[in-house]
Each structure stands twice: as C-alpha cells, then as structure tokens.
Amino acid sequence: MNTSTETGAPSGAVAPAVRLFVTAALAPDAVIVLEPEQAHYLTHVMRRGTGDTVALFNGRDGEWRARLERTGRHGASAHVGARLRPQGTEPDVWLLFAPIKRARLDYLVEKATELGVAALLPVITRRTVVERVNVERLAAHAREAAEQTERLSVPVVHAPRPLDAIIASWPPERRLLLCDESGAGAPIVTALGQRGAAAAPWAVAIGPEGGFDASERAALAALPQALPVGLGPRLLRADTAALAALACWQAVLGDWHKAPRAG
C-alpha cells in the first residue's frame, strides 16, 4: 500500500512521491545540500533531475516541498518552498528487542518503523545469539523506511546494551509492555485497554528466540512500569511478536484512530 508509483511530472496539488530525511533546518528558501547517497538515489533510482520536486522532513520542522536545484555525480541540493505538513506529535513507543539474524533484523527495523516506533533499543540477553549489531546500517534502514511510510520522524537506533543496564535505568514514567511467552500475561488488547494506559509513553519488549530466561523475565516483570501480556497460544518468532505487539499497541493506544493523509 506504499504509493511509490508516482506518475509523471511534479504537480502543485499532490504531495511529491519522493520524500527525503535531512538533518538541516527547514524553512522557506533554505537551500539543503543532500547526502551523496540521496543524490545517487534521486538520480539513478528515482530518475529525478534538476527542477523536479521532492518532499523534505527532518523530524522537527514538518514536511516541506523543495525543488531540486542541482543533481548529478557531484551531489544534489534542493531549494525549500512551501510547508506541506506541520510536525505534529507522533506516538511515543519504543521497541526493545534482542538482535536476531541479519535479514530478519533488517525486516524488523523496516516494519517497526512503518508501525511508528520512536526508538529501537537492541538488548543483549542471556540467550541472545547475535551480539554484533551494525547500528549505522539499522539507522539507514530506519531512515529509508521512514521516508517511504509518510512519517515525519525517523526512529532513533540505540547502541546495544545489556538487559540489566536497561532495567537499572528504566525511565520512571515509561510503561513497559512485556510480551511474555510464559502464559502468565493478560491478553494484549484487554491489558492495553486498562484505565490510565493511554496517558503514558510506552515501550514494547520482546525476548530473544527461546525467550527471556526466568531471572530476566522476573526482573522485567518486577518493574512497576511493566505490563506482562500474552500473544495467544501459538509460538511466535521474535520478529513476529514484535510486529504483532506494536500493531496492537498502535490500534489501542497509539494513533490508529487517525486516517492517512489524503493522497
């Protein structure tokens, strides 16, 4: 359902199909120098050239229409025009996950970004098999997914940390949706519908393949912010559980009461 099939020339009414995340401030008549990878993508993948229109966002200033001034192998820049959308607020939900194999991890980052996570926190657990995490690669995946999913922000990808360090410094105000394959948790939609749940920032925590071990699960469940939930009778892979829990969270407590912007 990703409308990446823009047809024809840029128009004044339709939002540009190519969206790019930039770090510079966005304001009328700003000139933004794009990254070399973005210039390559524009020229060689999307076949855009000087005079074409793109949309830019930076996670702070909303989304802006911009006209490509210069494209080619020496880089690209864009002249900022009118603002298309204000920044607004987005759901504040983190995903804590144990790193998994590369192809599945890339997929998880892409899907979690589409599902609106604000931050991705790789967690080293006792049963974590894959301990090396290329944070830069994951951040690039998150940025690309954000560009394609109409978000006005890019999830922050944190460096991996041991689970006990994360527990020790858990933010007091942030609730923790603990996906608990032990069967002790309440059904997820019932649990999320509890009084007061909507007011807090949240995190979804998913164990490694094989699950958190008993002491890890106990330490997580002992956090006063923790809400252990179940995801039904079938065994889910870690990536499936993460996406299912995020979808339920967005549907019950997030922003899925909002419609997509008119295309």
Place this chain on the structure above:
Amino acid sequence: MNTSTETGAPSGAVAPAVRLFVTAALAPDAVIVLEPEQAHYLTHVMRRGTGDTVALFNGRDGEWRARLERTGRHGASAHVGARLRPQGTEPDVWLLFAPIKRARLDYLVEKATELGVAALLPVITRRTVVERVNVERLAAHAREAAEQTERLSVPVVHAPRPLDAIIASWPPERRLLLCDESGAGAPIVTALGQRGAAAAPWAVAIGPEGGFDASERAALAALPQALPVGLGPRLLRADTAALAALACWQAVLGDWHKAPRAG
C-alpha cells in the same frame, strides 16, 4: 520466541521439539512413512536418528508423539505412540492478498501462518505486479512455519484468482475485514469490537502495493459482509498491513485470550 533449541534426549514429559506435518491418519501404533524432505531434515538438519522422538500432526487428529523407526537416505518412518494434544478448534480467518515480490511473499506466508490464518488466497488485482505465484513453494513455507509455531493445522494455499471472481463467489456467512487506505474505514480495533463480529468466520483483505483501484475498492466495500477499516496515518506496505490486521483480528476476535501451552 520459537523454542527450537531442544537440549538433549527425548523425555517423557516435555513435548518433542521437532514437529512434522503428515497427511496420513494418526492413531496409536500407526506407522507413518515420512516424506523424503522430512527424512532429510530430520537426519541432516536436526541430527535425529532411529529411536528419537518427534511430534506429528495432520490437521485432523491432534498431535501425537512418535518414535523414529528408520532414518537415513532411504527415507524415514515413525511409530505413533500417545496423543499429546487433541485437535481442538482454531480461528477461522483467511488472508486475501495480492502477490508481492518473492522474498516478501515468503515472509508474509511465514508470518501469516504464525498469526494463525486458516487459508491464504492470492488475488490478482489491476495493480498486481507479480502475477506468477508458485503455490507449491508457498504451501511448503506454510507447512514449515506451522511445524515451528505449534499449530495443529497448516493453512491452505489457494491458486491465484482474479478479484472479481472472488467477489462473485464470496461465501455469504464470511465477514471481510477490508484494509482500506482511503481513510474511509473505522479504526480497526473499534470496528472489530462491534456487536456480533465474534460469531462469524472472517477474512482479512489487503490490496497490492499502490492499493486497490477505486472500482475494486468499491466492489469489495459493496459486499454486505465487508467491514472497511483503517490502520492509522502512516503508509504501510502490503505485507506490514496484512500482519498488523491479522494481529489485531486475533487479539480482538481470535484466540489470543488463550495462553501458550506449557513448555
């Protein structure tokens, strides 16, 4: 969270980690000849041999413990022992999806199987780019995913059909959860919570990348069984939308009030 890390010898108390789908009837003392691929998987991937224990299921007779009688390059067979679980009922939800590129399609079939779909129906729409679907490959993926996710059934993979043929023969009693990126649908959890929704069999329908075209969406929405729903303000890829909708359906109307079986 897939506990594929069985340690040590088969025990009398713990369910076997290796589960295989078979087509033959399962009953005490039946001898089941396994498929050549299953014999290869047992011997060379899982390192199981004669005397080891596996679990067998066929979608009809529940799950049974069985002892490998013969393994090796000439095939394998298993002697059925005690029943581990009765068949029980599983949620009756189909997934209608437009075929997508191969890697994403394989992933979608795996995830949809974990999320408990009863049938996978590839649909040819006007914007469907990938029209060739290897039904046998998808069925093999579905079987493998079912073996790993503790299901007692394997989703049926149908041959691709044009959308208008599917609409023309839609089963009168089956409700249709129409994921509608137009923004006209109600939020998914609100919509699924409507009175009477739980009693029916269901299907989840996801459009191709770029969405159903206007006439296709109108024809689907005109079905009296249709319930158009929204999945929030972000653009979701077709595979993300399918998994998110199935997760919400299972959480609200499916069997996610049940806990996993004690491992």
